[in-house]
Amino acid sequence: DSGVTQTPKHLITATGQRVTLRCSPRSGDLSVYWYQQSLDQGLQFLIQYYNGEERAKGNILERFSAQQFPDLHSELNLSSLELGDSALYFCASSRQGASPIFGPGTRLTVL
Amino acid sequence: DQQVKQNSPSLSVQEGRISILNCDYTNSMFDYFLWYKKYPAEGPTFLISISSIKDKNEDGRFTVFLNKSAKHLSLHIVPSQPGDSAVYFCAASWDTGNQFYFGTGTSLTVIP
Numbered sequence: 296d297s298g299v300t301q302t303p304k305h306l307i308t309a310t311g312q313r314v315t316l317r318c319s320p321r322s323g324d325l326s327v328y329w330y331q332q333s334l335d336q337g338l339q340f341l342i343q344y345y346n347g348e349e350r351a352k353g354n355i356l357e358r359f360s361a362q363q364f365p366d367l368h369s370e371l372n373l374s375s376l377e378l379g380d381s382a383l384y385f386c387a388s389s390r391q392g393a394s395p396i397f398g399p400g401t402r403l404t405v406l
Numbered sequence: 407d408q409q410v411k412q413n414s415p416s417l418s419v420q421e422g423r424i425s426i427l428n429c430d431y432t433n434s435m436f437d438y439f440l441w442y443k444k445y446p447a448e449g450p451t452f453l454i455s456i457s458s459i460k461d462k463n464e465d466g467r468f469t470v471f472l473n474k475s476a477k478h479l480s481l482h483i484v485p486s487q488p489g490d491s492a493v494y495f496c497a498a499s500w501d502t503g504n505q506f507y508f509g510t511g512t513s514l515t516v517i518p
Binding site (some may be wrong): 297299320328330336337338339343350351354385387393394396397398399400 | 410412439441447448449451452455472495497504505506507508509510511
């Protein structure tokens with residue numbers, strides 16, 4: 296158990312729908328990262344938050360948005376879902392100067 | 407634009423032999439590098455790191471080598487064990503507090 300929790304573990308939905316993925320970082324970690332892993336692809340960086348503020352943005356689509364709340368948990372919102380959004384979504388957290396620790400991921404299937 | 411590349415999608419090695427996984431990067435600003443190991447249906451697990459002030463870091467059976475002039479790093483596993491069979495990702499950043507760029511991974515199979 297890495298200390299980073301993600302819910303739900305699996306999510307099946309239809310095209311055009313909207314879903315929210317949730318991440319609770321390890322205790323004491325202020326940074327939260329979101330990554331997407333599609334089939335046979337590496338880990339694509341989506342976005343990073345640090346203590347509630349957006350710190351860095353990667354290849355995140357406009358249909359996707361995220362936020363980090365005062366209690367440091369984070370949510371990734373995916374809307375107008377397409378078949379190609381089916382992927383594993385990982386959240387990671389870190390403290391300053393340390394390597395990110397990953398959660399178990401949420402598997403999203405869009406039918 | 408893939409700033410971190412792992413050009414070998416897969417590697418098979420006999421148990422007890424050395425496994426060498428390679429990673430290349432394009433951004434000369436990167437100064438902190440990580441290796442992660444990933445089993446199916448699990449999140450990546452941190453394995454070992456190296457900063458640009460070093461050219462080698464060792465942790466048990468795992469050693470990471472960094473060649474800054476070639477923008478290349480490698481992970482050596484000696485001796486390889488069947489439990490090492492997993493996908494290995496390298497990652498790079500220009501600061502430990504910034505986002506990490508990941509390669510596409512190399513799937514290692516250690517044959518008993």
